Amino acid sequence: MLQPILFAFLGGALVSVSRAINGRLSLATSAMTASFWNHLVGFLFLSAVALLWGGLMPGGWPDAPVTAWFGGTLGVLFVASGSWLVARIGATLTAMLVIAGQMVSGVALDLALGQSDNLLPKAAGVALILAGMMLARRGR
Amino acid sequence: MTNRLAYPLAFASGGLLTLMVLFNGQWAREGTPLFASWMAHGTGTAAALVFLLLLRLGRRPSETRRPAPLWAYLGGLSGAVTVMLTSTTVNSFLALSGTLALGLAGQAGFSLLSDRFGWFGLPARRIGGTDLAALALILAGSLLVIFT
Structure with a gap:
């Protein structure tokens, strides 16, 4: 009962940890250099985990649409922009705005894919998020 | 000036994240979350190299900055552990x-x-x-x- 709650919370905290660490590296190098090291270190670590514990491809190489190959590239741009942002506007504001963008675009994507029922509360959620963003902007 | 650019960039990068989760999830649908994250990091490393080369082509040799501490290179561990934690939860x-x-x-x-x-x-x-x-x-x- 308690373990998943702790893990999920920790998972979120670690998102902020890696953004801050990459931000620090970007100050000494560049945002894209930080993103490169982030991915290389992550790749080596996950390779080691897969070698030790297995579970990488239990059913053979999975079949996926061609778009799956571009997830990593988007991740590189995401980490680079996060490193640049956290060193300039701080961790809290960066997290706030990224979450806002993720939620609003998620609702838009569901709409575009026609996977959206229960639209009214989601629209209310988007309105709250946009209000929060305007407030954050006023505070500066 | 930084702020004027930073706000829309941060918001847009959240949209990038939505697409990234969608695309990476396509590996996990038939493979495992570990495979999805491994592929994303592997293809990402290659993509970052290409971006770095493109960025460097048009740039003068940069000024030498103070080197980063060693721990600053380990941000990728944190991201990889996140995937392992959340794929269980x-x-x-x-x-x-x-x-x-x-x-x-x-x-x-x-x-x-x-x-x-x-x-x-x-x-x-x-x-x-x-x-x-x-x-x-x-x-x-x-x-x-x-x-x-």
Whole structure:
């Protein structure tokens, strides 16, 4: 009962940890250099985990649409922009705005894919998020 | 000047994240979350190399900056562990929505502490009432989106 709650919370905290660490590296190098090291270190670590514990491809190489190959590239741009942002506007504001963008675009994507029922509360959620963003902007 | 650029960039990068999760999830649908993350990091490393080469082509040799501490190269560990943690919690009673909601709480809580005390060698920042109110609105709106 308690373990998943702790893990999920920790998972979120670690998102902020890696953004801050990459931000620090970007100050000494560049945002894209930080993103490169982030991915290389992550790749080596996950390779080691897969070698030790297995579970990488239990059913053979999975079949996926061609778009799956571009997830990593988007991740590189995401980490680079996060490193640049956290060193300039701080961790809290960066997290706030990224979450806002993720939620609003998620609702838009569901709409575009026609996977959206229960639209009214989601629209209310988007309105709250946009209000929060305007407030954050006023505070500066 | 930085702020004028930073706000839309941060918001847009959230949209990038949505697409990234969608695309990486296509590997996980038939493979494992570990495979999806491994592929994303592998193809990402290659993509970052290409971006770095393109960026460097048009640039003069840069000034020498003070080197980063060794730990600053280890941000990727944190991201990889996140994937391992959340791939277990989405299969627990928390499901995806609970995982997302608690993850937001973890991000917000840790960011506030990190800013307040200037952790990881980044400048410390004062968090005002307006910031907290804005954060509360965004989190409340996110919970509505996640759980409905």
